[in-house]
Amino acid sequence: MSSPHQRSRLEIVLILGALTAFAPLSIDMYLPALALLTQHQGVGAASALLGVLQFGIGAGAALGVGALENGTAMPMGLVIGLCGLGSCLARRLLVRPPS
DSSP states (O other): OOOHHHHHHHHHHHHHHHHHHHHHHHHHHHGGGHHHHHHHSOOOHHHHHHHHHHHHHHHHHHHHHHHHOOSSSHHHHHHHHHHHHHHHHHHHHHOOOOO
């Protein structure tokens, strides 16, 4: 019989493995659906590609947090704030107001 400590370690490994697989699976499901998204939802190709851009920005943000890591939560807050500011700026520059 395994000890509770070994069991909890196995659960953590399984959860982290599932979370690690989530991003590649989601982008692999999203990319083939881009053509359908533009046809059935009535959005342009640029709008659909902005969704893919979010994955790239997230990957870059993760690298930024890793590079700035100093044992506190400050780098994560900084990256979240910068990404939020960047998304507001991108929306302001890229989205046309309704006519």
